[in-house]
Amino acid sequence: SHTTGKARCLLFRNRIYNETNIDSEFAKSIQSNCPSSGGGDNLSPLDDGSPVIFDNSYFKNLVNNKGLLHSDQALFNGSSMDSQVATYSENPITFYVDFANAMVKMGNLSVLTGTDGEIHTNCRKVN
Numbered sequence: 001s002h003t004t005g006k007a008r009c010l011l012f013r014n015r016i017y018n019e020t021n022i023d024s025e026f027a028k029s030i031q032s033n034c035p036s037s038g039g040g041d042n043l044s045p046l047d048d049g050s051p052v053i054f055d056n057s058y059f060k061n062l063v064n065n066k067g068l069l070h071s072d073q074a075l076f077n078g079s080s081m082d083s084q085v086a087t088y089s090e091n092p093i094t095f096y097v098d099f100a101n102a103m104v105k106m107g108n109l110s111v112l113t114g115t116d117g118e119i120h121t122n123c124r125k126v127n
Contacts, residue, residue, distance in 0.1 A: 002046040003058040007068055009033070010040035015070045021077055026066040044068060059089035 016027045017036055026048065033042050045051030046068050047058040058072075062085050067073030076085040088095040111117065121127055 002069075002072055003050075003054055003056070004052060005046045006043040006051070007046055008040060009035075009042040009044065012044070012068050012070070013040070015068070015073070019070065019073075021065055021073060022067075023065045026064075030068070046072070056088050056092040056095045059085050059095065063089045 012030070013034055013036070015022060016030045016034060029048075030044055033039075033044055047061060048066060048068070049057035049061055059076075061067055062073060062076040065073065067076070075081045088098075118127060
């Protein structure tokens with residue numbers, strides 16, 4: 001789902017200034033909108049190639065070390081996910097089909113209610 005959308009500078013500042021598995025030109029271009037201090041609410045697109053189009057450009061970015069978030073680039077950084085990212089970067093139809101199937105699967109999940117479920121008061125941690 002990161003093929004569209006934006007992230008706050010606060011969330012990726014460390015990556016563009018301190019990480020080594022990032023394309024240097026890409027990092028420099030993002031740094032112009034995300035200074036090393038301040039500007040934490042400044043936004044940059046998650047998919048620099050086509051920020052408002054639902055396509056496989058996000059995966060092409062990862063293959064080229066242009067993932068904006070550390071957690072995104074981790075998908076293509078010598079992990080078991082590398083082959084999947086490579087497939088999606090090369091074959092948009094496979095990405096579209098798999099994404100559609102995942103959305104249907106998520107839509108079929110039952111809502112947990114009563115003692116079987118929990119509404120988090122803070123989505124970042126268990127109550």
